[in-house]
Amino acid sequence: MAEKVLMKGNEVLAEAALRAGCRFFFGYPITPQTELAAYMSKRMPKVGGTYLQAESEIAAINMVYGASAAGARVMTSSSSPGISLKGEGISYMAGADLPGVIVNVQRGGPGLGGIQPSQSDYWQATRATGHGDFQLMVFAPSTVQEMADCAFLAFEKADEYRMPVMILADGMLGQMMEPVVLPEPKADLPDKPWATTGHQGKREHNIVNSLYLQAADLERLNNERFERYEKIKQTEQRAELFMTDDADIVIVAFGASARIARSAVVSARENGIKAGLIRPITLWPFPTDAIEGVIPHAKALLSVEMNMGQMVDDVRLVSAGRVPVEFFGHAGGIIPTPAEVLAQIEKLNGKAGA
Numbered sequence: 001m002a003e004k005v006l007m008k009g010n011e012v013l014a015e016a017a018l019r020a021g022c023r024f025f026f027g028y029p030i031t032p033q034t035e036l037a038a039y040m041s042k043r044m045p046k047v048g049g050t051y052l053q054a055e056s057e058i059a060a061i062n063m064v065y066g067a068s069a070a071g072a073r074v075m076t077s078s079s080s081p082g083i084s085l086k087g088e089g090i091s092y093m094a095g096a097d098l099p100g101v102i103v104n105v106q107r108g109g110p111g112l113g114g115i116q117p118s119q120s121d122y123w124q125a126t127r128a129t130g131h132g133d134f135q136l137m138v139f140a141p142s143t144v145q146e147m148a149d150c151a152f153l154a155f156e157k158a159d160e161y162r163m164p165v166m167i168l169a170d171g172m173l174g175q176m177m178e179p180v181v182l183p184e185p186k187a188d189l190p191d192k193p194w195a196t197t198g199h200q201g202k203r204e205h206n207i208v209n210s211l212y213l214q215a216a217d218l219e220r221l222n223n224e225r226f227e228r229y230e231k232i233k234q235t236e237q238r239a240e241l242f243m244t245d246d247a248d249i250v251i252v253a254f255g256a257s258a259r260i261a262r263s264a265v266v267s268a269r270e271n272g273i274k275a276g277l278i279r280p281i282t283l284w285p286f287p288t289d290a291i292e293g294v295i296p297h298a299k300a301l302l303s304v305e306m307n308m309g310q311m312v313d314d315v316r317l318v319s320a321g322r323v324p325v326e327f328f329g330h331a332g333g334i335i336p337t338p339a340e341v342l343a344q345i346e347k348l349n350g351k352a353g354a
Contacts, residue, residue, distance in 0.1 A: 004179040009144045009169065010035035012180055013103055014043065016151035017075050019185045022101070023049035024074040026063035028056060028082060031115045032171035033105035036077045057082045061089030061102075068098040069208040071195030073155050077103035079171075080121050081112060083129075090164055091130030095210030097194075097225070099158035101151070102136075103167045105174040108333040116333020117172035117256055122310035125168050126284045133222050135229050137165040137236065138283040140254040144178035146281075152183045157236070159190050161228055168283060170306065172256045172335065232285055239287035240279040243269065247276030249348050250294045252315050253304040254280045257329070257336065261304045264341035271342075273349050283311070291318040298323050299352035304341055305329040324352070 007015070014036045017025075025040040037053070044051035054060035060076050067074040078086060083104045093100055104125065108118040125138045137157055139150040150167050158165040196206050212218040240258075243265055244250055253261040258279040268275035278294065280287045291301070301323055303312035312327040319325050328344045330336050 002181045004181050006177055007144065007180050008035060008175065008177050009147045010105065010174040011039045012144050012147045012182070013077070013151050013167065013169070014039040016148040016183060017101065017155070018043055018047055018049070019183050020152045020155040021073045021186045021189045022075045022155065023047065024064075024067040024072050025049070025051050025076065026054050026060040026067070026074070027076050027078065028054050028060050030079045030082045032107060032174050033077050033079050033103065035174070036103065036105070057085035058089065061086040061093075064100050065089055065093055065096070065098060068093065068100045069096070069196050071192040071197055073159070073189065075101040075103065077105065079105050079107045080109050080118070083121065083124065087130035089130075090136070091132050091134060092210050093164045094130070094134035094136070095132065096208050097162040098164070098208065099155075099162055100164050101154045101158055101167065102164055103169065106168065106170045108331065114333045115171060117170040117306060117335060118331070118333055119170055119255060119257060119305050120307040120310070120331065121168065122283065122305070122307065125166050126286070126314075129166070134225065135163075135284055137161070137163060137232065137285075138168050139165070140168050140280060140283050141173060142255050142258045142279060144173070144176060145180045147173065148180050148182055152186075159192070161232060162194075163228075168255070170256050171333075236282060237285050237287040237289055238281035239290040240281060241290060242277040242279065244276035244278060244294050246274055246297065247294065248274040248297070248299045248352065249276070249302060249345050250298045250300075251275065251277045251302045251304055251341070251345070252280070252291065252311065253277065254283060254311065257304050257306055260336055260338050261341055263338035264345060267338060267342050268345045271346075273345060275345050280311075286314045286318075288318050291315065295319065295322055300348040301325045302344055302348055303327050304336060304344075306335060307331050
């Protein structure tokens with residue numbers, strides 16, 4: 001049986017990335033993710049990798065672009081305003097079909113905001129990380145164990161689909177310590193025949209590029225990319241269902257909010273209310289199938305988030321008016337309590353006459 005170790009979330013993300021074969025890390029310090037970069041600075045040289053603190057977030061993401069183009073597994077991490085600065089480079093990576101892992105340990109916003117936990121970057125991660133037509137795969141862990149699992153999986157999916165993948169955590173998950181079983185180091189990495197490596201005259205030289213002056217060429221590439229996205233929507237949705245089989249009131253919550261919502265669901269059941277929880281693990285692709293599964297029997301859906309209401313838009317899109325959808329959350333770094341969420345469940349239960 002694998003041994004459990006007690007580790008902080010930020011450090012687990014780094015260690016799992018190393019075990020997944022990441023050998024390049026470029027970043028810039030910003031709370032509340034700085035421990036991830038600090039851990040990489042100590043461990044990366046010991047495994048023959050490269051750690052570099054760039055002069056800015058913009059420089060860091062362009063270094064990620066370069067290392068990925070050369071076929072390496074590469075990672076960067078930041079927190080909310082730092083991700084905004086990386087947005088242009090992430091778009092270039094998407095336009096050049098380059099894999100890479102970007103970690104956002106969110107803080108409150110907008111602006112510099114505060115360093116307390118938040119989930120206010122949902123729209124940015126799933127809708128508008130950068131300019132142009134593209135998507136990221138977005139994982140939303142809710143435990144330190146899942147930080148490790150998602151980090152390992154992110155590199156696999158980035159290479160499989162040749163696209164940037166984001167891990168969207170928050171300051172609470174990044175700072176907490178929990179027991180975790182770390183993944184075994186990956187022995188074999190996939191071949192990347194498209195990478196800009198030496199070819200010794202045995203093949204045509206590769207070009208990595210996101211600039212296409214002919215509109216027809218750019219449209220063709222966008223169409224090909226979105227065909228890939230459709231495949232991802234069909235095959236890569238991930239969600240955890242908790243007590244949803246007969247639930248009248250179904251909460252939808254991700255990350256740290258889901259931990260709170262789970263406690264509220266248990267309390268509601270003890271009080272005789274049929275509550276359940278859908279926890280999206282992938283925010284893109286959004287787990288529409290899981291929500292569709294509860295629509296026939298749910299009397300109301302409740303989106304619980306640490307923001308002013310962002311994921312609730314996606315829940316409403318799935319519901320399409322068939323079931324009422326409500327929102328509850330706090331912003332600016334205030335964490336909802338289980339008692340507050342339970343009160344919302346009771347309110348909805350009374351309104352629905354369940």
